[in-house]
Amino acid sequence: MNSYRKAYIAGGCFWGMEDLFRKRQGIIDTEVGYQGGENDNPTYRNHPGHAEGIEITYDAEVTSFRELLDYFFRMHDPTTVDRQGNDRGSSYRSAIFYQNNEEKTIAEEMIKIVDASGKWSEKVVTNLEPWSTFWIAEDYHQDYLVKNPNGYTCHFERFSESFIQE
Numbered sequence: 001m002n003s004y005r006k007a008y009i010a011g012g013c014f015w016g017m018e019d020l021f022r023k024r025q026g027i028i029d030t031e032v033g034y035q036g037g038e039n040d041n042p043t044y045r046n047h048p049g050h051a052e053g054i055e056i057t058y059d060a061e062v063t064s065f066r067e068l069l070d071y072f073f074r075m076h077d078p079t080t081v082d083r084q085g086n087d088r089g090s091s092y093r094s095a096i097f098y099q100n101n102e103e104k105t106i107a108e109e110m111i112k113i114v115d116a117s118g119k120w121s122e123k124v125v126t127n128l129e130p131w132s133t134f135w136i137a138e139d140y141h142q143d144y145l146v147k148n149p150n151g152y153t154c155h156f157e158r159f160s161e162s163f164i165q166e
Contacts, residue, residue, distance in 0.1 A: 003059050003060045003061040004028060004057055004058070004059055004060070005057070005058055006055055006056065006057050006058075006099075007055075007056045007065055008035060008053060008055055008096075008097035008099070008131060008134055009053060009054060009056070009068075009069075009072050009095065009097065010036070010053035010054070010092075010093060010095040010097070011072060011075075011078065011084060011094045011095075011126075012052070012083075012084025012085065012154055013052060013084060013092065013153065013155070014032035014052040014053060014054055014137065014141065015032070015141070015144040015145050015151060015152065015153055016145065016152075016154060016155030016156075017032075017053075017054050017155055018030045018031075018032050018143070018144070018145070019144075019153065019155070020071075020155055020157070021054060021056055021071070024068075024071060025062060025063060026058050026061075026062030026063030026067075027056060027057070027058050027063070028057040028059055029057040030055065030056055031055045031134075031142065032052070032053070032137045032141050032142060032144075033053060033054070033055060033134050033135050033137045034047045034050035034051070034134075034135045034137060035050060035095075035097055035132055035133070035135065036049065036053075036095060036097060036129050036132055037051070038050070040133075040135075041135065042135050043138065044137065044138060044141065047091065047135075049090060050091065051091060051092070051095050052091050053095070053097065053134070055136075056068060065103055065106055066109075066164065067164070069096065069106065070162050070163050070164050073110065073114045073163060074157055074159045074160075074162075074163070075157050075158065076094065076154075077094075077120070077158070078094045078114065078120070078124045078125065078126045079120045079121070079122035079123060079125055080094070081093070081125050084155070087154065093127060094124075094125065094126040094127065095127040095128075095129050096126060096127070096128055097129050097130070097131045097132065098128060098129070098130060098131060099131040108128065110163070111124045111128075117163050119163070
């Protein structure tokens with residue numbers, strides 16, 4: 001339990017991100033919610049400036065923040081501003097909410113690696129935002145694609161190979 005950490009990211013509709021991350025090795029838990037916006041206690045109907053994001057609890061002895069970001073950059077399009085698939089607006093921005101300088105540095109390094117890979121035809125536009133309160137979304141959003149297996153998602157693994165070169 002001492003090796004459990006939390007990571008906070010956003011990359012479009014939170015349903016698909018949660019569904020893909022929950023299946024990754026080392027992931028202990030996921031919650032969907034709102035982060036980085038203007039109001040306290042945001043809801044789906046009232047979350048100005050907040051991104052739809054996920055809180056990932058992971059075992060740092062099994063996976064790392066760098067590996068989480070590697071997958072993050074493979075399962076959504078980090079080159080579109082405020083957009084994923086059909087979803088448009090700042091709620092659907094690509095963002096990493098870093099909790100300390102180490103996470104910020106790792107995020108900056110990963111963006112450079114992803115850009116240098118040439119796998120995406122455009123440059124990464126993912127925002128690096130300091131951690132702010134993560135507000136857990138309404139119950140009906142949690143585990144949405146488990147409850148609704150044919151529900152909407154714009155997330156899928158776009159690249160099977162890691163950006164990280166060992």
